[in-house]
Amino acid sequence: MDQRIKSEHTRHLIIEKSFLLFYENGFKTTSVDTIMKATKLTKGAFYHHFKNKSEIGHAVIAQKVQKRIHDSMIKPLYENKNAIELLKTTFSNRLKSFSSFEKEHGCPANNLINEIGDTEEGYQLALKEIINDWKKALILLIEKGKKENEIKKNINSEATAIYLISSFEGVRGIRKLYKDDTILDTYITGLTHYIEQLKK
Amino acid sequence: MDQRIKSEHTRHLIIEKSFLLFYENGFKTTSVDTIMKATKLTKGAFYHHFKNKSEIGHAVIAQKVQKRIHDSMIKPLYENKNAIELLKTTFSNRLKSFSSFEKEHGCPANNLINEIGDTEEGYQLALKEIINDWKKALILLIEKGKKENEIKKNINSEATAIYLISSFEGVRGIRKLYKDDTILDTYITGLTHYIEQLKK
DNA sequence: TAAAAAACATACTATCTAGTATGTTTTTTT
DNA sequence: AAAAAAACATACTAGATAGTATGTTTTTTA
Numbered sequence: 001m002d003q004r005i006k007s008e009h010t011r012h013l014i015i016e017k018s019f020l021l022f023y024e025n026g027f028k029t030t031s032v033d034t035i036m037k038a039t040k041l042t043k044g045a046f047y048h049h050f051k052n053k054s055e056i057g058h059a060v061i062a063q064k065v066q067k068r069i070h071d072s073m074i075k076p077l078y079e080n081k082n083a084i085e086l087l088k089t090t091f092s093n094r095l096k097s098f099s100s101f102e103k104e105h106g107c108p109a110n111n112l113i114n115e116i117g118d119t120e121e122g123y124q125l126a127l128k129e130i131i132n133d134w135k136k137a138l139i140l141l142i143e144k145g146k147k148e149n150e151i152k153k154n155i156n157s158e159a160t161a162i163y164l165i166s167s168f169e170g171v172r173g174i175r176k177l178y179k180d181d182t183i184l185d186t187y188i189t190g191l192t193h194y195i196e197q198l199k200k
Numbered sequence: 201m202d203q204r205i206k207s208e209h210t211r212h213l214i215i216e217k218s219f220l221l222f223y224e225n226g227f228k229t230t231s232v233d234t235i236m237k238a239t240k241l242t243k244g245a246f247y248h249h250f251k252n253k254s255e256i257g258h259a260v261i262a263q264k265v266q267k268r269i270h271d272s273m274i275k276p277l278y279e280n281k282n283a284i285e286l287l288k289t290t291f292s293n294r295l296k297s298f299s300s301f302e303k304e305h306g307c308p309a310n311n312l313i314n315e316i317g318d319t320e321e322g323y324q325l326a327l328k329e330i331i332n333d334w335k336k337a338l339i340l341l342i343e344k345g346k347k348e349n350e351i352k353k354n355i356n357s358e359a360t361a362i363y364l365i366s367s368f369e370g371v372r373g374i375r376k377l378y379k380d381d382t383i384l385d386t387y388i389t390g391l392t393h394y395i396e397q398l399k400k
Numbered sequence: 401t402a403a404a405a406a407a408c409a410t411a412c413t414a415t416c417t418a419g420t421a422t423g424t425t426t427t428t429t430t
Numbered sequence: 431a432a433a434a435a436a437a438c439a440t441a442c443t444a445g446a447t448a449g450t451a452t453g454t455t456t457t458t459t460a
Contacts, residue, residue: 003427003436010437026315029228031417043419044439053418105318110373114314115226117376118305128377156389162374163367163390170370171362173310176317177328189356190363197397203406203457210407231447243449244409253448403460410453417446426437 011049013039018056019064023108024101027057027115054120061126065109069130072097074137083145087138087195091168092188103181107172114173135161142198151198160198167191211249211259213239218256219264223308224301227257227315254320261326265309269330272297274337283345287338287395291368292388303381307372314373335361342398351398360398367391 017038021030032053036046050056076090105111109130116123138161145151171187217238221230232253236246250256276290305311309330316323338361345351371387 006427007437026228028226032419033417042439044423045437047419048437106314110370111314113376114306114311114373117373124377131374131377156386156393159386159390159393162371162383162386163394166370166374166387166390167363167367168370169373170310170366170368173314173317173369173373174331174362174366176313177324177331183362186359186362187366190359190366193356193359194363194394194397197394206457207407232449233447242409244453245407247449248407401460403458405456405458407456408454410451412451413449415447415449417444419443421440421442423440424438426435428436429434430432 007049010039010041010045013041014046014049014056015059015063019060019108022057022060023105023111027112032056054122057116058122058126061112061123061130065112066126066130069109069134074134077137077141083141083148083150084195084199086141087164087198088192091164091191091195095184095188103175103184106176107169110169110172113169131165134165138164145198149200152200155198163194164191167194207249210239210241210245214241214246214249214256215259215263219260219308222257222260223305223311227312232256254322257316258322258326261312261323261330265312266326266330269309269334274334277337277341283341283348283350284395284399286341287364287398288392291364291391291395295384295388303375303384306376307369310369310372313369331365334365338364345398349400352400355398363394364391367394 014035018030018035021035021038032043032046035056036043039045046056050059072094073090077086079086109127112123113127113131117127118124135158139157142151142155142157142160146153146155146157167187167190171184175181175183214235218230218235221235221238232243232246235256236243239245246256250259272294273290277286279286309327312323313327313331317327318324335358339357342351342355342357342360346353346355346357367387367390371384375381375383
């Protein structure tokens with residue numbers, strides 16, 4: 001096989017498996033051995049592609065975790081629709097679309113934030129950027145809503161953005177404790193009401 | 201020294217140090233050796249007082265984590281004051297009272313929820329009870345507020361409770377990523393506005 | 401006050417861990 | 431097709447880990 005493609009393929013495989021294992025069992029408690037067992041390759045391959053374990057963490061954040069948030073929570077906000085509707089559907093559709101695995105194990109970004117957000121500075125920065133991007137997109141949408149007379153002008157856009165993100169990430173953690181979705185349904189009720197109150 | 205007192209003292213010491221180390225570095229990555237180095241006792245003492253590592257986790261949750269939430273977030277809700285005011289002051293005073301350590305490392309309960317909330321069933325149950333107690337107290341207060349004509353009758357009490365808890369725990373995680381308190385101040389602005397909206 | 405039991409201390413084991421050193425195979429370059 | 435380099439595989443090391451086995455000391459009980 002072409003060397004570039006082969007190399008890219010292996011790198012990609014390691015990142016995919018790492019992401020899933022970090023998601024299921026946490027970053028610090030997932031060993032390089034466990035990752036490579038999942039890829040059916042060996043340790044030699046890992047250390048050929050990554051300098052150390054820290055590097056795979058960064059790769060997973062940059063190529064998987066960030067993309068997840070961006071595709072599902074940020075991108076939809078740029079559709080050309082009513083701001084209130086966009087907020088409601090983006091948040092609640094996302095919650096409704098989760099697999100049981102995703103519901104049981106929470107949000108990969110939030111998991112990493114809570115596990116390693118207060119350790120290595122590099123992780124802190126990478127994860128912060130995800131939250132900042134998300135915040136920016138929300139602020140932009142809320143400001144647009146204000147201009148188009150859909151959202152009350154006296155609403156603090158940044159505070160609203162932070163409040164939305166916090167509650168969403170919060171409930172994704174709390175959901176881990178329960179075995180069914182009632183907590184998510186209750187949350188959606190609260191969220192919907194909150195967003196309704198933003199209406200002019 | 202009296203044996204009962206001595207034993208209680210040691211047990212207490214191990215739990216205190218464990219709590220701090222779990223708080224700072226996580227549960228799974230804190231070793232029994234590390235805990236006992238902090239107590240200046242030895243492994244023999246640990247395994248005399250606790251069956252295994254899982255048991256110290258449960259002890260810490262029952263005697264430290266639960267108490268923290270109860271004392272600071274639940275108990276204040278039972279004061280005989282205006283419901284809206286109680287909500288606002290309880291949440292925002294708590295955020296303002298945190299030490300820099302507590303701000304850097306988030307909420308011990310939330311950390312454990314995110315780290316081990318989806319692993320052992322016993323932990324799941326213990327942590328769920330904390331959240332349920334908190335939820336109940338909030339619902340009670342909101343219902344009281346409705347009766348006393350302070351809070352809108354059409355508000356869903358449970359959904360509001362969940363929304364409050366979620367956002368609070370969420371922001372305590374996200375704060376880990378930042379080096380100052382602006383995110384908390386912004387959150388308080390959003391929270392205050394949210395609670396204001398509940399007013400009749 | 402002797403025996404028993406509780407509260408620890410010390411020394412060990414088996415397993416897991418990140419990382420390295422050095423091999424072999426595959427692909428690319430000359 | 432030979433040499434070089436990239437992509438892996440294998441075998442190892444040093445340190446950490448949960449837990450145990452067996453000691454010694456302190457306190458309580460008989």
